[in-house]
Amino acid sequence: xxxxxxAELRRQNRNRVFxxxxxxxxxxxxxxxxxxLNLSLPTVGQNLKExxxxxxxxxxxxxxxxxxxxxxAIGVAAGVKxxxxxxxxxxxxxxxxxxxxxxxxxxxxxxxxxxxxxDYFQFIASSLETFLDENSIDRTRLLGVGIALPxxxxxxxxxxxxxxxxxxxxxxxxxLTEHIPYPCFVENDANAGGVAEWWNHQEHENMxxxxxxxxxxxxxxxxxxxxxxxHQHSGEFGHMCIVxxxxxxxxxxxxxxEAYCSTARISTDxxxxxxxxxxxxxVGNPDYQKIWNDYLDxxxxxxxxxxxxxxxxxxLGGVLAHFMAPYLENLRARLKAISSFETxxxxxxxxxxLSWSTCVGVALHFISEFIENI
Numbered sequence: 001x002x003x004x005x006x007a008e009l010r011r012q013n014r015n016r017v018f019x020x021x022x023x024x025x026x027x028x029x030x031x032x033x034x035x036x037l038n039l040s041l042p043t044v045g046q047n048l049k050e051x052x053x054x055x056x057x058x059x060x061x062x063x064x065x066x067x068x069x070x071x072x073a074i075g076v077a078a079g080v081k082x083x084x085x086x087x088x089x090x091x092x093x094x095x096x097x098x099x100x101x102x103x104x105x106x107x108x109x110x111x112x113x114x115x116x117x118x119d120y121f122q123f124i125a126s127s128l129e130t131f132l133d134e135n136s137i138d139r140t141r142l143l144g145v146g147i148a149l150p151x152x153x154x155x156x157x158x159x160x161x162x163x164x165x166x167x168x169x170x171x172x173x174x175x176l177t178e179h180i181p182y183p184c185f186v187e188n189d190a191n192a193g194g195v196a197e198w199w200n201h202q203e204h205e206n207m208x209x210x211x212x213x214x215x216x217x218x219x220x221x222x223x224x225x226x227x228x229x230x231h232q233h234s235g236e237f238g239h240m241c242i243v244x245x246x247x248x249x250x251x252x253x254x255x256x257x258e259a260y261c262s263t264a265r266i267s268t269d270x271x272x273x274x275x276x277x278x279x280x281x282x283v284g285n286p287d288y289q290k291i292w293n294d295y296l297d298x299x300x301x302x303x304x305x306x307x308x309x310x311x312x313x314x315x316l317g318g319v320l321a322h323f324m325a326p327y328l329e330n331l332r333a334r335l336k337a338i339s340s341f342e343t344x345x346x347x348x349x350x351x352x353x354l355s356w357s358t359c360v361g362v363a364l365h366f367i368s369e370f371i372e373n374i
Contacts, residue, residue, distance in 0.1 A: 085363030146362030194219025
């Protein structure tokens with residue numbers, strides 16, 4: 001059985017107190033904390049004092065009194081710390097800043113084609129500095145910068161081993177981050193998106209995040225912990241075969257989900273933007289309606305396969321999620337029609353952060369690390 005000294009026990013209690021308040025959707029009282037954590041009021045009071053002195057907690061009004069002094073409402077202080085998330089894709093750079101509660105403080109999309117060159121990596125760094133300046137983000141409060149891209153990080157070798165979507169492989173993590181003067185963390189884009197969707201929403205005991213953008217990927221979270229597989233390939237849903245001998249995929253094989261449900265099918269393959277496609281779809285363009293029906297049929301097959309194997313909620317994210325709200329019930333109906341089990345399709349949900357999930361998720365790496373060490 002492990003033994004702890006007094007200082008470590010105090011640190012653990014302080015961390016428990018902060019996590020309890022952090023996990024509450026509304027401010028709490030000292031009495032709430034003491035009762036729910038089974039700690040004495042003096043212990044809770046001392047920890048609250050210490051956490052307020054370092055600016056992590058603040059008084060946010062008072063509650064109604066049943067007699068005597070009104071109890072103070074205590075919550076996490078706004079803006080005390082922040083984190084940056086950057087998503088690299090084939091044609092764009094997305095940047096977001098979040099606070100400790102994963103609330104988006106600022107966001108930006110920069111048009112720039114990916115290029116595995118020092119000039120491109122310097123451009124990321126300069127775009128970040130401009131973003132910080134224009135949004136008056138205090139660098140002393142910045143915990144770090146997370147970078148997500150469609151590839152598989154190999155931290156032992158210091159490279160992104162493969163990114164078919166970016167037409168690159170063996171991208172140096174050092175070169176990617178060396179121009180950024182803040183702590184950096186690099187992650188797969190779909191895994192980052194999964195973290196964002198699960199964060200503070202533990203009603204999902206187990207969850208699959210399905211990212212639909214130019215590349216199709218995902219993440220499997222079991223009790224909130226990412227299941228990575230033996231070779232870090234878990235969640236590569238885009239390369240499950242849904243049509244044997246079907247259309248050619250970027251991976252070189254035929255019939256992959258990505259070949260049928262990449263957002264390129266409804267944008268660059270047609271020589272238009274995604275916005276153009278959905279605007280035309282809304283006014284009844286028959287050619288686009290045919291493409292969209294075929295798209296949804298194949299997407300339903302892929303989602304149904306995932307559901308059959310893992311039997312848990314599936315959150316649909318990536319850039320497609322930004323456009324999917326009017327079509328969600330249609331997709332659920334298709335799932336109901338092909339499922340082997342009785343279902344209303346309610347297991348399929350839309351991402352809370354829509355196309356920003358990846359940025360938020362990779363930024364959360366530093367938020368999580370900070371909270372763990374309070």
